[in-house]
Amino acid sequence: MAYSLDGRTLATAGADGTVRLWDTKTHRPIATLTGHTKGVTGVVFSPDGRTVATTSADRTIRLWSAATNRTTTVVAARTTDGSPVFSPDGRTLATASTDNATRLWDLDPDKVATEVCALDRKHRWTQLIPDLPRSKPCGS
Template identity: 50%
Template sequence: MDNTARLWNATTGQHTTTLTGHTDAVTAIAYSPDGTQLATTSDDGTTRLWTATTGQPLAVLVVLPDDGWAVLLPDGGYKLVGEAGDNLWWTIKMCRFEAGELDPYVPGLERLAEDVPILR
């Protein structure tokens, strides 16, 4: 309920990593089949992907109300699929901008083509 997920060493019982970034309660966690990544879901409406060993954030998945989704990457890249309509706003430094509005002006912010893999 503190908006985090905590990872523990199952053998030693020692706390290893705290995953932070969600803005509401974390509701579920799942590991990838190979154990290298994990996903958390939250009441904030996002799914976050992490590196399992370090807790490094990999991506944030946001489901759009108009039958689509967006993935935000830590390096500023993003992928938008479906129709965002007027419902999707990107929050950058507490200011709101419409999807794509800042692309020409912010170095490193890049919308990925639909055929580009999400994790690079």
């Protein structure tokens, strides 16, 4: 469970795979975030309040737009356990897992795109990302 920084919204994690957002003034639900296929194990708001991050027993991390209540990003993770934590600048998400590892996820899209395209230049795209066709933004 997590409060938004302004305290107006409370996010609760559900064993049914949903996250519910609550108006703290009226105590009424604002939205239900659906997409996880197993119980949600953690939830947190980004420092700017625009993103909600969730972890789940379905082995995914989801980022949600707090404005639209829609998934913006899904990341496959080996395992996740407990609540994720944003860095103070909101560009990194830290997660813990049941294999005793802590992982830092870079959320800067430009940096991630550069790193993925570098895999392509090293001819490792198909080795590391076999189910995803080579991306056009990386060039030909």
